[in-house]
Amino acid sequence: MLSIEKLTYAFENARPIFQKISMDVKVGEFVSIIGASGSGKSTLFQLITGLLEPDQGEIRINGENTENRLGKVGYMPQKDLLLPWRTVLDNVLLPLEVSKENRQRKIPQIREWLGRFGLAEVEKSYPDELSGGMRQRAAFLRTIMTGKDLLLLDEPFGALDSLTKRNMHSWLLGLWGELQKTVLFITHDLEEAILLSDRIYLLGRESLQEVKVSLSRPRSTEIIYQSEFITMRQELERLIHDEN
Structure with a gap:
C-alpha cells in the first residue's frame, strides 16, 4: 500500500529532519509511528500526502511513484476540524x-x-x-x-482525556475488522501504539526502527495488563531512551 525508500528531508538552511529512511505498509495493516517530539512524525505525513516534497528518495502509494500525491490518501489531524x-x-x-x-x-x-x-x-x-x-x-x-484505502491519522486521540481515549480504543478495536482500511497512525502513547498496531516504527534522528506487535487479534483493552504487553512496552521505552 505504501513504500518509502531512502527518504531525506530538511527544511531550508537546517539539518535534515531524517535521512535515508525506508518503510513499508502492507494492505490492511495498522502501523503506528512513535518518537520524540521534533523527530519528524508529522513532517513525514506531510511528505506522504504531498504537502511537502522530499529532498531525496521515493514515496510509492499503491505501487505508483508519483510527485502529485495530493488527494491520494485520507488524512485526519489531531484537531477534528x-x-x-x-x-x-x-x-x-x-x-x-x-x-x-x-x-x-x-x-x-x-x-x-x-x-x-x-x-x-x-x-x-x-x-x-x-x-x-x-x-x-x-x-x-x-x-x-x-x-481512500490508506488513512493517515495524526494523534487523533491525543487531546482526549484518559477515560474517553480508553473508550475510543475499545470502539476502534471493535470496529477494526469492518473498516478494511490501511492505517498509518502517529501517537506519543506507547500503550495506544501497542494496543492498536500490527507493527510500530520508532522514528529517530538517524534511524527508523521496526517493532512487530505479536499480540493476536481481535484484541480488547484488557490486554494492557498482560505480561506480554507490559514487556513490549518496556522494550519500546528502552528503545526510545537509547535513541535519545
Missing part, C-alpha cells in the same frame, strides 16, 4: 461534495456507518453539541468517506 455550521451528517458528507459524488445516493450508506460509529442519534447535531469522543468519531468517519 469539523465545520461548526454543519451538522454531523453534513460534515461527513463533505468529502463527497468535494469529489462531486451524488450525495443523495450515498446517504443511506452513510447513515449505516453513522450507526456503526455510535452517531446515529446525533446526525442532526452540530459539533459544539458533541462530546470530544463523538467529535473524533465524526472526524474519523469523514476521513473514511474520502474513499
